Amino acid sequence: MHDDTRRRLMLASAAALALPPLVARAQGTKLRLGLMLPYTGTYAQLGVAIENGLKLAVAQAGGKLGGREVEFVRVDDESDPAKATDNVNRLVTRDKVDVLIGSVHSGVVMAMVKVARETDTLLIIPNAGAGAATGALCAPNIFRTSFSNWQPAYPLGKVMIERGHRTAVFISWKYAAGEEAAAGFKEGFTAAGGKIVKELYLPFPNVEFQALLTQIASLKPDAVSCFFSGAGAVKFVKDYAAAGLKDKIPLYGVGFLTEGVLHAQGDDAEGLLTTLHYADSLDNPRNKAFRAAYTKASNNMEPDVFAVQGYDTGLLLAQALDKVKGDLSNRAAVVAALENAVVDSPRGPWKMSRAHNPIQDIYLRRAEKGVNKVVGVAWKALEDPARGCKL
Numbered sequence: 001m002h003d004d005t006r007r008r009l010m011l012a013s014a015a016a017l018a019l020p021p022l023v024a025r026a027q028g029t030k031l032r033l034g035l036m037l038p039y040t041g042t043y044a045q046l047g048v049a050i051e052n053g054l055k056l057a058v059a060q061a062g063g064k065l066g067g068r069e070v071e072f073v074r075v076d077d078e079s080d081p082a083k084a085t086d087n088v089n090r091l092v093t094r095d096k097v098d099v100l101i102g103s104v105h106s107g108v109v110m111a112m113v114k115v116a117r118e119t120d121t122l123l124i125i126p127n128a129g130a131g132a133a134t135g136a137l138c139a140p141n142i143f144r145t146s147f148s149n150w151q152p153a154y155p156l157g158k159v160m161i162e163r164g165h166r167t168a169v170f171i172s173w174k175y176a177a178g179e180e181a182a183a184g185f186k187e188g189f190t191a192a193g194g195k196i197v198k199e200l201y202l203p204f205p206n207v208e209f210q211a212l213l214t215q216i217a218s219l220k221p222d223a224v225s226c227f228f229s230g231a232g233a234v235k236f237v238k239d240y241a242a243a244g245l246k247d248k249i250p251l252y253g254v255g256f257l258t259e260g261v262l263h264a265q266g267d268d269a270e271g272l273l274t275t276l277h278y279a280d281s282l283d284n285p286r287n288k289a290f291r292a293a294y295t296k297a298s299n300n301m302e303p304d305v306f307a308v309q310g311y312d313t314g315l316l317l318a319q320a321l322d323k324v325k326g327d328l329s330n331r332a333a334v335v336a337a338l339e340n341a342v343v344d345s346p347r348g349p350w351k352m353s354r355a356h357n358p359i360q361d362i363y364l365r366r367a368e369k370g371v372n373k374v375v376g377v378a379w380k381a382l383e384d385p386a387r388g389c390k391l
């Protein structure tokens, strides 16, 4: 060996010895969480609740995950799919986040899924239910802590049949979440013997419901089922009552209809029956402690399903990062930790499916004086069919 080569090798090994081991190095740097959520527009309060829930879980873990301090990098995605690719690329390429967290809107999340797959960035979805994320486009680095659009809509069909409704109209916004919720509802409703007489749509996030409500009145179905959320859900419930339909054609919904908006909907929401993977009144100590801690930490805001999903994202990350001692570079170990986690959630404990989507109970709830009260379990341990997922 040349003297020069030997000297370079000696210098290199001395430098390597001077470096702390990989795990210690990983623990020394902050963990950068890239939050891509809506902070403006019809879903703004959903984004805020997710962030509050996530931050509560991190605070309860002592402000650290896997021994690493946490830094949040935030982007307002405005629930605008047209801006989503630029937004997610900024987080991955410019801000170099360790984990992507987002989003609320199914169209926006599809851009996140694409970039996460291309760059192999870890993505945790704390709301958007787009079926493909844990279906045809499922991937080892993509996990969801919320639901698939099919999941809470499917049991609603059986619930409505059991209440004697044989025909229904489904109404929603025309984008993936509305259309996939319609498909899930239709599957459950027709399997139980029902018939959908019409699907009605308007563009997201329009709230000019009048013409469609007039159609519902003339179609005279036994009942109406719907998917709306956020500010649009407030307007829909109020307009449905103002059109004189509430007492004539019973309104049901995928549970987002009354999540976080019951106070704004007031009496017009009283008695509405919905299906969802959470209910305010769930009688378990975990939920009670979570609700008290969230209200205290978030300026007296009341938690809802979106806050729970953000919180569970924090619980999941805390568990997985503890397992790998903060070292995300061992991807196989990180994925195994996320896959095997049992999340002790306010909604009840849940685990990931093979496709990385929660297997969870879907509750039937009734809106009563500003509270989504549990009526029963509409479907026990429901797993999304994950059609097309090759994991």
Ligand code: BEZ
Pocket: 043, 104, 105, 106, 107, 127, 128, 129, 130, 149, 177, 229, 256
């Ligand atoms: C979605 O776009 O996937 C979605 C938005 C709000 C509530 C639930 C789902």
